[in-house]
Amino acid sequence: MPTRGPHLARFTNWGGSASCAPTSRAAPGSEDEVCALVKGAAGGRVKVVGGAHSWSDCAMTDHTLVSLEAMNRVVRVDKQRGQVTVEGGMRLHALNEALATEGLALPIVGSIADQTVAGLVATGTHGSSLQHRNLSAHVKAITLVDGRGEVVEIDANDARLPGARLALGALGIVTRVTLMVEPAFTVVEEMEPVTFEAAMAALPTLARDVEYAKLWWFPHTDRALLFRGRRADVVPTFSTAFRSFDTHVVNGVVFRGLLGLGATFPSWIPALNRTVALTYGSPRRVVGRSDQVLTVAMPPRHRESEWAVPLDAAVAMLRGARQLVEEQGHRVNFILEARFVPSDDTWMSPAYGRDVVQVGAYSGNPGGCAAWFGAFAALARSLEGRPHWGKEAEFTPDDVGRWYPQAGAFRDLARSLDPEGLFRNGFTERLGV
Ligand SMILES: Cc1cc2nc3c(=O)[nH]c(=O)nc-3n(C[C@H](O)[C@H](O)[C@H](O)COP(=O)(O)OP(=O)(O)OC[C@H]3O[C@@H](n4cnc5c(N)ncnc54)[C@H](O)[C@@H]3O)c2cc1C
Structure with missing residues (x-):
């Protein structure tokens, strides 16, 4: 159950560039609890914060702030297909260690490893290589709880995957992510x-x-x-x-x-x-x-x-x-x-x-x-x-429409998965979602 009350402390991101005053907080421990949380929040607003390492206000809300810190495990390692499935709240440093013990590694990482997996793919976190795309592009499948409280699985055969890989928290609460991995090097x-x-x-x-x-x-x-x-x-x-x-x-x-x-x-x-x-x-x-x-x-x-x-x-x-x-x-x-x-x-x-x-x-x-x-x-x-969506920049829905040929498709996807706008915040409104 969410912790409620008018006296919840103000929440500030790592960089001190954005803060908010949530009216309640929740830390579900399972997908079922995430579904129950979303169903119970109908008519309100909910936002997940990962490691709070974005400088933008993409993870801020004055409504219910959710952490998946308790959903931080490796779900499955598939060496044959070169894939690992993890819970959305897992920190990247923990994933790197888990992969190393399996003799595996991500082909690319960014400068730090304190982010959560769901948070870093949500913003297009990248390293530096012309041979390896950003980490969102390494997502082979994603599981989320949509605005109705239903579990939605989006895999490589689903035409929505290119929209869901980098979703800025606008489509739902990401509970599981499958990433491409390769032998350790x-x-x-x-x-x-x-x-x-x-x-x-x-x-x-x-x-x-x-x-x-x-x-x-x-x-x-x-x-x-x-x-x-x-x-x-x-x-x-x-x-x-x-x-x-x-x-x-x-x-x-x-x-x-x-x-x-x-x-x-x-x-x-x-x-x-x-x-x-x-x-x-x-x-x-x-x-x-x-x-x-x-x-x-x-x-x-x-x-x-x-x-x-x-x-x-x-x-x-x-x-x-x-x-x-x-x-x-x-x-x-x-x-x-x-x-x-x-x-x-x-x-x-x-x-x-x-x-x-x-x-x-x-x-x-x-x-x-x-x-x-x-x-x-x-x-x-x-x-x-x-x-970069996780860093400081001003933009309007018109900018987003001009920059991104698929912005309209992304908005339609957000509206289909979250018809009541449960996952909206100031940032998604500037996206035009
Ligand atoms: C010191 C430092 C170094 C960095 N280096 C790099 C770098 O090298 N390359 C790079 O590209 N970026 C870099 N970043 C930026 C960082 O990788 C991104 O901002 C990333 O999104 C932060 O992940 P997080 O877990 O902290 O997510 P948060 O900042 O907490 O959230 C990011 C977004 O994801 C959403 N979200 C989080 N979890 C979920 C979930 N389970 N379901 C749905 N939505 C969710 C949030 O609502 C929000 O919209 C750096 C940041 C810092 C502070």
Whole structure:
């Protein structure tokens, strides 16, 4: 039964960019309990929150907030078909460990592994590779409880799957997800420090030359880093102790302190960034289990906006972002990141129908990020960008209709599965659902 009452604490997401005041909360432990919860909520509104790691308000509600934290198990491993089925509330780090014990791995992961599986596929979470699409595109089947409280199974033979894979919580409560997996593998990642111009010269072919590639630029400096990851049958040297040190000391204390300094004294940011860039002055090599090498140490709390622009606009987007920083006086105390995602057919995927570079504008300066993100969004829009749904961006139903050829089909699907709008919130209304 949901916990009710006017005095429930305010709920805030990880990044501190969105909050809400739910009137009740629920944490069902089974699909039957999810069905009962939905049936009991008829006429109201319900929203599931996963790990609350989206910066957008997609998981916020002032009605009933649901967590599937108790539905966090592996349901089935099918090695022959290369598939794993898990409950929607399972955290990605737990799935990575479970897969490793089976000698399996996801072909691609994003930068962190704290999200829930249902939450990360709901927003199109991606890594960086032109060979592996975003994680929503790796969904082979999905089970959800619709707005009537009925269990709906959508598998690979169902024409609704491209709509349901990335659904932003608008279709129902996702109780089970089946993902593609493959045999476990080791990745060798090499990091090369270069100048900004050398990075621009490398950018057009960077992601075509290797399986995993990404680029970081330190705003206010001429320094960039190129990351190239390849599979190799070599002995891993990755140290979980070093990763823990990076998370808790380097990021948790030193980097956090620098972000605080920059936020308090924005005029110091260029010098602080130059200092940080210097610490990345020599090449580095990491060898280890794929999910460990492809993720990064958990960064300190910060804000993010990210846009997917067509791959051939990558250099224009990066150069444009640098020009904004240099000419408009934004003070940016976090890296700018470029990652690569191949085209897919998921209706609401930012990579729908085109290969993209997902360029992230980050900030550890909450008071100063609105102007930076606004200018960055205008640049991305001018290059036919679409926003990452889990990050900060303003958009209207008209934008969504213009960006997504299948937006109408997605709205129709949402209305057919949720005729009373039980799963609506401010975010889905801006989607036009
Ligand atoms: C430090 C950090 C690093 C990140 N790195 C990356 C990255 O590398 N690549 C990338 O693409 N993104 C990245 N993200 C963004 C993140 O992956 C997405 O925002 C993701 O959706 C968060 O998952 P979550 O479980 O926290 O979901 P939430 O943010 O809680 O929810 C996301 C959406 O899913 C819905 N939802 C959640 N569970 C269910 C369910 N069971 N049924 C129906 N709907 C549900 C919610 O209602 C909401 O609409 C990062 C975020 C952080 C904080």
